[in-house]
Amino acid sequence: MNATDTKSAAEAVVSAPFFLRGELVESQDVTHRSRDLGVTFATPKIDLNKAVHPRTEVPPLLNVPLAEIIDFLVETGQRMLAPDNPYMQECFDRMASTHILPRSVVETTAKHAVAYLDKRILMAEVEQNFPDPAALDGWVPKQDFTGRKSFVRAFAPRLIHVLPGNSPGVAVKSVAQGSMVKAVNLFKMSSADPFTMVAILRTMAAIDPNHPIVKSMSAVYWRGGDDATERVLYRPQYFDKIVAWGGGDAINNVIKYLGPGFQLVSFDPKTSISMVGKEAFASDETLTLAADLASADVMTLNQEACVASRFLYVEGGQADVDRFCEKLHKRIAERAAASGDVRPLDMDLREQIETLTMMDDDYGVWGRPDGKGVVIRSDEPVDFHPINKTANVVRVDSLDDAVKWVNVATQTVGFYPFDRMPAYRDRLASGGAQRIVHLGEAGPSTIGNPHDAMYPLHRFVHWMAHEDGVAPK
Template identity: 25%
Template sequence: MTVRKKRLPFVVSGRRLDGKPGRTVTVSSPTGLELEMPRFDAELASEMIEANRQSLADLPLQEILSFLNRAGKNWKSEEYVRRRFYVRQLQDILGYSDPAANAEADRIAILLTSHARMYDMIAAELGSRYIVDDWTAREECWVRALPRGLVLHILPSNVPLSCAISIVRGIITKNVSVAKMGAGDLLTAVALALTFTDLSTTHPVTRSMNAVYWEHDNPEGLRLLGAADAVCAWGAEEAIAHAQRHARIDAAVTSFGPKESFAIIDASMDPAAAAKGLAHDVAIYDQRACFSIRRVYLTGPAEPFLELLRKEMDRHEELLPPSALTDDKSASIQIARREELFFGAGVHGSDALAWTIVVCPANEGYTDHPLSRILYVYPVESLSEAYQYAHPGVQTVAAHPWHLLPEHRDEFAKRGVSRFVELGLVHLFRIGGTHDSINPLQGLVRLVSTEAPGSVHGKGMVVNLDETAMLQAGTLKDLVL
C-alpha cells in the first residue's frame, strides 16, 4: 500500500522555511499520512535564542490588538486562502469532519477579533488594561507588566483552539514566542504565523512569532527550552515533567496538564435542555479536551432522560460529525462496549460507533477512558455521592440546572476542582475565570514596581517615612499611627 506524504513548513520570524533534502523529519498523522518537515537544528535554535527578546515591549497594545483583529477578519471569510487550506488540512491530516473543521476555524477567527475581550482579560488577570503599556498606580506604588522575553509554548495536540489561545496570550503580553507544535497538530501554529505574514512580513508581531517542531530528545530543542524565560507547557504528564525538568531554574513554567471533567444533572428539571447541553459537551472535540464531559452523575427519572439524550447524541452526530475512526479506534470502541455489557451495564450506541452511552453504578466504569464520545452515566440517589470522585485531576464540573453549583461547588472545590459552568458551555471560558486554578497571563510577565518616596505618607500614617529619625527619637513603634 502506498503511503501518502505531505510537506509542512516552519515559520521563523516572518520567513517560511521548507525542508531541505537530508535535513527533514517525518511524523505520522492520525489519518496515516507521512508529514515531512524541516529538522530543528542548531542554526534555528541559535537564531531564536539570540533574537531581541524585548522587541514588542514598546509596541502599544492597541497596535498589537489591531494587528490580530486584521488577521481575524481574514479568518472570518470562508474564502480566505489560509482558512480554506487550514480547514482542508484539518480534514485530510487530522481526520476532522467538514462541520467540525469549519467550526474550529470560526473559533480561531472569533479569538483573533475579540480585541475588547483581550483588554478585559488583561485587566482581570493583571489588574489594569493599561499595565502592559505604562506604569499604573496601585496603592503606594506604580506597577508595570513587562514581557518575560522568550516564551516557549509546548503546544497540545488535542485542541487546535488551545494552540491559538496560548500563542495569543504570549503576543498580548508582548513576548517573543516559539510555538513548539505537538505531533498531533502540526497545522494551527503554522497557519497563524503565515496569516501574520500575509498582513506584513516585517510587522513586529510577525517577527516575534516562530512555529517549529522537534522530536522529544532533540538536543537543540532542549537547548532552547533551557534558554527560555517562560514556558507554557500543555499535554500529558510526561510532557509537563520534561518541561519542568529542563527549564531554566528562574524561568516561569505554566503547565496545563492532563485533566478530565464531569457533569451533575437533576433530570427532573427541564430534561430536554439537559440532554442538549450534555450531548454538545460530549461531542465537542470528541472528548479529547480537558473540559470534555466523560461521565455524568444523574438524579431524577433516568429512562425519560436517556431517551432524550439518545436523540440529542444523534442530532449532534449530524451537527458535529465525529472525526474519522481508524481501525484501532473502532476496535477500542467495540471492545469497550462489549466489556461493559459483560459486566452488566446498559449500553446504548449508534451503529456507526459515533457515540456510546454506558449506564452503570457510580463505583464502576472506566479507569482509562477510551474517548470517542463514550459517556458513562451514573444514576445516584444524591449528587453528593459524586464528591468522592472529585480530585485535582478534575478540571470542570458542569451542572444542570445551574443553581446546583452554589449548593455543591464548595465540596467539589475543596477536593481540587477548579472550574464550574452551566452544562452546554464547557468550551467557553469566561473573562475573569481561571484556567486550571491560575491566571495564565501572570506567568508571562514580570510585574515591576516603583514605590512612592518617603514624603508620601503611607495609608494610616500622618508623618513622613524616615526610619532613621524615628530610631533616634525612639518612636519607631509609632511608624503606623
C-alpha cells in the first residue's frame, strides 16, 4: 500500500469523540465496527477515572432548581435546531456512514425528537412521575397518622444509560430525563450511533461550558460485553442504576452485573401489534382507511422502532383479509418509496419469505423481499421477526383469538375500530401488553404516560428518608 492508499484508508475511518464531565475528548486510539453496516469508526480510549463521579462529591445538579434545569433544556433544543449548529450537522454527516437508516430519515427523526424539549412537555413529565415534584428540589416534610415526622427527597441518582442505536430520539429524551432527576449520567452509546449524544452535549457546552448539567454528563462508547470495562464501571460503588435499552443480548449482558445496590431499569426488547376488527370490511372506504392507518403503524421509523407494528391480527374470512393485505402492501410500498429507504432485507429474512411464497395453501405474500415492503398473510404468527417494512397479517375468526398471542413483550397494540377498545384493554393488560392506542397512532403518545409499564423518572431517583421525630405517646 502506497502513501496515498494509506491516507485514504485513514480518512475512511469515522471519528467518534467522547464527552467526559464537560470536556470533549478527541483521538483515534481504538477502532470498532458498527453493528448494522460493519463500518469502521475510531474512538478515544476510555479514561475510567474521568467517567466516574466520586460519591464523596454531591451531584453537580443537586441544588439547581428544577425550573432552571428545564429552561436550559429548552434553550438546548432551540440551539439543536439552529441551522448554524455545527455539532448536529457533523453528527448527521457521520451517522450517514454508520446508521442503517438514510441520513434524511435520521435527520428528520432527530428534529422531531427535539420537540420533547418543550417547557410544557417537560413539566408534564415531572408532574405525572412525582406526586409532589418539590421532592426533586429539596426535603419535603411528612407526618403520618401517628404524628411521627420525617422528610423525604427524590435524591439525585448516579445512572449508566445503555442507549439503543435505532433512534436519535432516545438520546434527546435520555439527556432530558437524566437532567430533570439531577442525575450524574454516563451514557454508553451504540455502535450504530456513537455521535448523537456527544452532539447534544457539545451543544449544551457551547451555551454554558460550566453549567451543572454539562458537568453531570459523560458519553462514551465501548463494545457491549467488554468485561475489562464493564467489571469496573458496573459497580454500586460508582453507580446506583443502569438504564438499559436494547435487544435481548444487551439486557442479558447487563443482568450478570446486578446485585445489592446496583439495580436495572430496563426498556427491554418489545414487539408491537395491531388488531383490526371485522368492521373494517363494512365498505371499501373503511377498508382503505384501516389499511392506511395500519401502514402508518408498521412504518413508524421505517419499522425500526419498538412501537412499530409487526404482527397484525385481522378479524374476517380469508377473502376479506386478503383484500386488506393488498391495500396494506400498497400503502407500505408508497411510504417506503417516499422515505427513500429501500434497503434490501437481510439474507435469512429473504430466504424465509421466499420459502413462504411457495406454500400457497397456507400463506399469502404480497410484494417481494427487496426492501420496498412485503405483507405475509398466515393463520398463525410467523416464527421470525418481521422488520424492514415487513408485516405479518394473521387472519383470526375473532379478535378474542388474537389475545392468546399477547405477552409481556407486547408493547403497543394499535386497535380498530376504536369503540371496541374498552372491551379488550383489561384482557390485553392481563396478557402483558403495556399500551393500547387507536390504529395509526402507535408513534405519538400522551405526555407523561407510563413507558413500558412504569413511570421512569420515579424509578430513576434514589428515594431518601430523614426521620425526625418520635410519635407522641
